[in-house]
Amino acid sequence: MAKVFVLVEHRRGSIREATFECVTLARELQTAAGLEPAAVVIGSGVAPFAETLAAYLPETIVVDDPSLEHFRFETYAAVLRDLIERETPLLVIAPHSAFGMELVPRLSAELARPCATDCVAVGMDGGALAATRSVYNGKIDERLAFAPAGGYFATVRAGSYAPADPAGTGAIRAHACPAPPAAWRTEHRGYRETAAGAVDITQAPLLLAIGRGIKDAENIPKAQALADRLGAVLACSRPVVDKKWLGKERQVGTSGRTVKPKVYLALGISGAFQHIAGIKGPGVFIAVNRDPKAPVFRAADFGVVEDMFKIIDALAEKLGAK
């Protein structure tokens, strides 16, 4: 029976959550398409990860070698080329993360197996695999089919599937690491923290978050002043950090911090999934944006279609009048 592989993403000693979202998709495809799911764990000293995965899927394939200690395209791709050629899975899925983006598209080109990246859904359409992708800043969905090939790849957007719960006991099997080439052309040199800073947005009960709508560095003090009067901590989305208007430690989202405030008040944030993925917990989410179709209104509990500066002024006035 045809297989679906889940590439297990792990870093610095733990399996990343996105892996278990891919497990959910693999189980769905088992039901919908009769594919046999298997986890693929690549790394050094990863036997414990394989044991974890065995509680989720019927089969776990482990490739364990000291040369695989840190993820690199070159070393992982060498393993996967060998494994995919031998086992010919119909589909290989991985998170659409810094790991998946580095590894999967190029591997797909080298193996001439089409890859749909950043999928929000993968399923069957008329007897063939099809993917749904979110395009144009989340405002449009696109359905994609694959040209016929020996097999396919898909990388899955974080949060598109709920993380799986353990179910049953699967088999674990080792696959040998292929012989290394004469020389590697890349080298892992270590990790670096970029979001360290004096401000900790992860502990604040009230976050006032600003996005692209703030428009200009000159408007930052206005937002900071409102945050101070509200007793909120000022946070932001990526564009504000990219422009160096606020530090990385204030960024909410996949590449920044994950927050769980009691109230999240987002001003001028369109709601890119990378940002929304950083807002967790049972708190209430209020979004203010001029565009009534902004994706942020699909994530928020309360929405206001209005110019953020009008709301800033109105809030400041109310607070001043107290």
Add this chain to the structure above:
Amino acid sequence: MEILVCVKRVPDTADAEVALRPDGRGIREEDLAFGINEWDNYAVEEAIRLKEKHGGAVTVATIGPAESEDVLRRCLAMGADDAVMIDEASFRGADPYGIARGLAGLARRKAYDLVLAGALAGDDGYGMTGPVLAGYLGWPHATLVTSIEVEGKKIAVARELEGGLEEILAVELPAVLTIQTGINEPRYVSIMGIRKVRSKDIPVLAPADIGVGAGEVGENANLLRSLGLSTPPAGAEAVMLKGAPAEVAQRILDIVKERGGVA
């Protein structure tokens, strides 16, 4: 250092309403503003900074409609030395594999040390053209790059991971890098600057010039085939607070108080 930067003209959809064409095969472009893909703008700036520090030249290239010339002129005004377009006709509707095939042909025409591209594009957002291009060239690559240091025949790059973490990777040249936003602060381009490069020649290459045969790229050669576009299902929508800003502000403050956010 000889650097090729691959750029793309895209609609600005971050702050605009996006509507489907009646045939559901594309979006209505009439009301949208077009410009350089945001990630590519950072890539061009990074290439120019590398040139300013280490010498060499920067070439910018695109595969796109005739209007893409404006994007290339803007790159020239920023400080790129040369620009080149690939005739779009045979690439129309091409998926990222087709575009990467064309760019690989272009990259082989000269001894480039580095090819830069945006980590993704603001329209279709595949995030795959750069690494696929590296695969076709057989060069090492790194995606989501947030800093580049030249070390002779090697470079050290930082890659953006999740949760405020980066990894440092040493990469041998020649290499393909995809650039993440925020790596630098792209310089401002004045109207005067664009005027200065108005008469600069921008050659248009045919597929044969870059070693791409008829039918090898374009819609019929695609590995990924669009089944159509749709507006995302509404799903759970926010409860909309309506009224004048003062009323809305009061509602917001009430919610904050009720939910224990203080205020």
